[in-house]
Amino acid sequence: MADSEAPLIRLRGVTKSYGEGATQFQALKGIDLDIQAGDFVAVMGPSGSGKSTTMNILGCLDVPSSGEFLFKGVHVEKLERDQRALLRRKYLGFVFQGFNLLARTSALENVELPLLYRGDSKQLRRETAMAALDKVGLKQWWDHTPAELSGGQQQRVAIARAIVTSPDVLLADEPTGNLDSERSVEIMELLTDLNKTSGITVLMVTHEPDMAAFAHTIVHFKDGLVERIEDKHRQGEAVGH
Amino acid sequence: MFGTTFILAIRSILRHKLRSFLTTLGIIIGVAAVVTMVTLGKATTAAVQQQISALGTNILQIRPGQGFGRGGGGPRPPDFKADDVTAIRDQVAGVTAVAPQAQTTATVIYNGANWSTTVNGTTNAYFQVQPWPLVEGRYWTWPEEQAGKAVCIIGTTIRTNLFRGGSAVGGRIRVNGISCDVIGVLQTRGQAGFGGDQDDVIIMPIKQVQRRFTGNPDVRLMLVGTDPDYDSAQVQSSITDLLRERRNITGGKDVDFNIFDTAQISQALTGTTTLLTQIVAAVAMISLIVGGIGIMNIMLVSVTERTREIGIRLAIGAVASEVLLQFLVEAVVLSMLGGVIGLLIAQFAVALMSWLGSLPFLFDVQINVIAFAISAIIGVVFGYFPARRAASLNPIDALRHE
Numbered sequence: 001m002a003d004s005e006a007p008l009i010r011l012r013g014v015t016k017s018y019g020e021g022a023t024q025f026q027a028l029k030g031i032d033l034d035i036q037a038g039d040f041v042a043v044m045g046p047s048g049s050g051k052s053t054t055m056n057i058l059g060c061l062d063v064p065s066s067g068e069f070l071f072k073g074v075h076v077e078k079l080e081r082d083q084r085a086l087l088r089r090k091y092l093g094f095v096f097q098g099f100n101l102l103a104r105t106s107a108l109e110n111v112e113l114p115l116l117y118r119g120d121s122k123q124l125r126r127e128t129a130m131a132a133l134d135k136v137g138l139k140q141w142w143d144h145t146p147a148e149l150s151g152g153q154q155q156r157v158a159i160a161r162a163i164v165t166s167p168d169v170l171l172a173d174e175p176t177g178n179l180d181s182e183r184s185v186e187i188m189e190l191l192t193d194l195n196k197t198s199g200i201t202v203l204m205v206t207h208e209p210d211m212a213a214f215a216h217t218i219v220h221f222k223d224g225l226v227e228r229i230e231d232k233h234r235q236g237e238a239v240g241h
Numbered sequence: 242m243f244g245t246t247f248i249l250a251i252r253s254i255l256r257h258k259l260r261s262f263l264t265t266l267g268i269i270i271g272v273a274a275v276v277t278m279v280t281l282g283k284a285t286t287a288a289v290q291q292q293i294s295a296l297g298t299n300i301l302q303i304r305p306g307q308g309f310g311r312g313g314g315g316p317r318p319p320d321f322k323a324d325d326v327t328a329i330r331d332q333v334a335g336v337t338a339v340a341p342q343a344q345t346t347a348t349v350i351y352n353g354a355n356w357s358t359t360v361n362g363t364t365n366a367y368f369q370v371q372p373w374p375l376v377e378g379r380y381w382t383w384p385e386e387q388a389g390k391a392v393c394i395i396g397t398t399i400r401t402n403l404f405r406g407g408s409a410v411g412g413r414i415r416v417n418g419i420s421c422d423v424i425g426v427l428q429t430r431g432q433a434g435f436g437g438d439q440d441d442v443i444i445m446p447i448k449q450v451q452r453r454f455t456g457n458p459d460v461r462l463m464l465v466g467t468d469p470d471y472d473s474a475q476v477q478s479s480i481t482d483l484l485r486e487r488r489n490i491t492g493g494k495d496v497d498f499n500i501f502d503t504a505q506i507s508q509a510l511t512g513t514t515t516l517l518t519q520i521v522a523a524v525a526m527i528s529l530i531v532g533g534i535g536i537m538n539i540m541l542v543s544v545t546e547r548t549r550e551i552g553i554r555l556a557i558g559a560v561a562s563e564v565l566l567q568f569l570v571e572a573v574v575l576s577m578l579g580g581v582i583g584l585l586i587a588q589f590a591v592a593l594m595s596w597l598g599s600l601p602f603l604f605d606v607q608i609n610v611i612a613f614a615i616s617a618i619i620g621v622v623f624g625y626f627p628a629r630r631a632a633s634l635n636p637i638d639a640l641r642h643e
Contacts, residue, residue, distance in 0.1 A: 061556060061636050082560040089558020100553045100640065104256045114557045116245050161557075 006073065007034035008168065008201055009058060014067035016053050027053040029224040030067070035217075037168065040195045040202045042212035045221030052173070054221070055205050059092060059171045060084040072168070089117055093162030093200075097174040099154040101146040107133060107157045108142040114165045132164040133157070136190060152183035156190065163194060170194070172204040176211055188214040243570075246563055250570040254578075264539040265579030267532025268619065272583025272612045274525035277590040279608040282518025284591070284600040286511055291601075293507035300370055301465040301477060302501040303484075318497035320459035325487055329463070330366075333479045335471030340367035341460040343450045347417040349443065351403040358399060360416060360443045362450025363464075370466035378410040378425030381446055389448025394425040396440035416443065419453050473502055529612075532579070533619035540572050540627035551631050552639025565632035572624020573617060580616030584609055 016028040028050045035041055045051045056062040057069060060076055063084075069076045072091070076084065088094075093114075101110045111129040120128065133139050136156040146154050155175060162170055172191065176184035192214050195202045204215065212218050218230040254261045305318040323341065330339040343362040348355055364386055381392050393416070400409045412423045430439040451458050467476050477500050490496055544551070551564055588604070595602045 056637050059556070082562070085555065085558050085560040087558075088556065092558075094556045096640065100549065102550055102553065105252075109252070113554070116249065117554075117557060117559050117563065119245060 008037040008039075008072060009033070009035040010068070010070040011054075011057075012068040012070075014054075014057065014064040014069060016050075016057065016062070016065050027224055028057075028064070031224075031226055033219065033226060035201065035203070037201055038195070038199050039217055040192065040215045041204065041217045041219060042215035043203065043205045043219050043221065044207070044209075044212055045227070049221035050224040051205050051221040055171060055173060055203065058169075058203060059094060060087050089114065089165070091168045093165065093167040093170045095155070095158050095162050095170065095172040095175045097177040099146070099151070099158045099178070101154055101157055101161075103147070104145055106143050106145055107138060107149065107160075110146070110157055111160045111164050114161060118165060129160075129164055132160040135163065135194070136160045150183075151179050152186060155179065155183075155187055159187070159190060159194075163198070163200065166198070167200065169201045169203060172202065174205055174207065176206070176208070181210075184208075184211060243566070246566040246570050247574075249567045250574055253567070253571055254574060260539065260543070261575060261578075264536055265575050265582070267535035268529070268576045268579030268616050269532075269583045269586065271525065271529030271532035272580050272616050273586040273590060274528050275522060275615075276584060276587035276605075276608055276612045277594070278521040278525045279518060280587065280591045280603050280605050281594055281598075281600065282514060282521060283605055283608075284595055284603045286514040286518065287603065288600050289510045289514055290507060293503055293510065298504060298507075299467045299469050299473075300503050301467060301473075301480070302503070303463040303465060303480065303498060304461070304501070305498050307495070307497070307499055319488075320457075320461055321463060321498075323458055323460065325484065326460060326463060328483060328487060329465060329480055332483060333476060335468045335476040335479075337466040337468050338366040338369040339466070340364055340370050340464040341447055342367070342462040342464065343447050343455050343459070344461055345450065345454040347443070347454065349399065349403060350415040351412060354403050356399060356402045358441050358443055360445060360450060360454060362445050362447035362454070364447055366466075367444070367464065370464045373430070374428045375425045376428050377408060378423070380425060386446045386448070389446050389452055391419060391421040391449055391453075392424045392446065393421045394427060394444045395423055396427050396438075396442040397429045398438055398441040399443060400426050416445075417454065421445070473504060477502060526615075529615060529619065533576070533623040536572055536576055536620065537623035537627060540568065540624055541630070544568065544627045544631045547631075548634060548639045548642040551634050552636050552642065555634070555636035556640060561632040564634075565628045568628035568631045569621065569624045572628065573620035576616045576620030576624070577613070580613045583616070584613060587612075 011031050011033040014028055014031040015026065017024055017026040019025055027048075031050070031054060033054075043051045043055065053062070057064055060071070060079075061084075063069075063077050063079075067077070071087065074087075076087065079087065101107075102113070108126070108129050111132050112125045115125040115128055130139060130142065133142055136159050138153060138156050138160065141149065141153060141157075146157070149157065155178075159170075159175075162172075170191070175191070176187050179187065188211055191202055191204070194200050202215075204211075206212050216232045220227040220229070303321070305320055321341070326339050326341045330336055340363050345360050345362075346357065347360045348357050365380060365383070368380060375394070376397070378394070380394065381390065385392055393414070395409060395414075400406065403409070403414065404412060409423045409426050414421055414423060427440065427442075427444070447460075465476075465480065467473055480500060481496060484498060485491075485496060488497065554564060555561075587609075592602055594600070
């Protein structure tokens, strides 16, 4: 964040199409979007509006068909598959609707997983993972497997796994989709807290306006385009172009 | 990177113990089968060679009759004469010594203890053809042999049973009622031959045996020592010609004696057992390959079953090569684990079967190393395809996989 003006994420004219010829389907029709470091962004829109495709591109899991995607000034659309994997390893954390924890694996080992790929020593892995579990309030549950945890707890473990590497961005794909409203609010409060205290940028896809209300910026998608952007810091001022 | 994938692979294997065990079962059985078969085959070959070499090398045995049995109901072919022995010794090139033998069974008594055994009458040439050292005492002298003195050299089994393991030389034993001085004790040869205890024997000058026991001057068996520089087949044919002439077997008639060449038999038997070993090893090898296919099958199923897990790993930041390596290491570790367990089972199986079949217990380093190496190679070969499939998955599709 040396230059506060340069956004962490910048999309310019991003399109994405699937299939060929007559069956071709254009999921994104030209997205321009800037996301500042430290923001809490909710992405909303009906099914097929392109929000998931955008999240996949922002998560470096997919590449645009055309257009530019700059992450920290790096042209991600030009990177190889493995380079994008390394980018994810270092700067991104993922939280999914279905938690996606490894079965029969303790909470601690689940949280340790990204550290294993980073090559940390056993001692360091354990300490870092325990600290992450502590942050999500599950320190005493470290040796429980997902089957022994409630949905809310599983999602907390998933969040701990996502933040254990201290990433710049946390991408959450409907993180409360499988939870009741009480657990949902707890998860949102946790994300808000992480955003505030750790300064981690949060990008979240959600259907529910109640959950989106926790965000500072709400991006509305429709038909493969950004329809409008609500910015709670600077009401009325559009960040998109 | 390797350390990480190794940890991940081990964790994954331990997390699915039953699946891992079933995956390795094919390799376990394959390796155990290959090692057991080959080891038993080699043990059999070794046992055959040991039995043959117990008969002595470069030795021809000549007996009256055809083959081992008496064969048919015709009159028994006559034994050899003392002259045949000297004729072969003096007239056939390549013969180093000829030992005549006359055998009988007898009851031996010493100090109130008695024992039933074989009495073997021969000459000093016997020890020349087939060296057999003494543990105590001496061989008989030329004058003793010529006179057919009542002297005897005994095997250790006799000493154990009659002298209770103590010194036997100087003792006087009674053999079928005839008194005889023990002058020497033979070194232990142990269990060999085609069954039977080689040390359960009394050796005496042939003239004594002929005079006191068999009652005729005939020779049942001749042991012919041959010079290794001569072609054994040539020596055999010379002996055959000579004996034909001496026994008046003209022209086309079949001979009424047989010459048994230990070297020839040894080669033939060793060749047969080696061939059998190779055949069973080949069959067992097929089971090992089937085991490998089993690993590939389970690993492929496992890749499909774990698609979501692979998606998580990829999203977290695993590069494709790490996922490939993890699956490959899992396959190799599983097959090597199967290899080790298979080797252990094989040792038990070999020990058990060598005990049951009274074969020597053998640990053949070569086949153990080969079988283990093959199990590792199978892991790499059959693990690569599923691993590559896992690594090439698209993370988005993998995460969406139900």
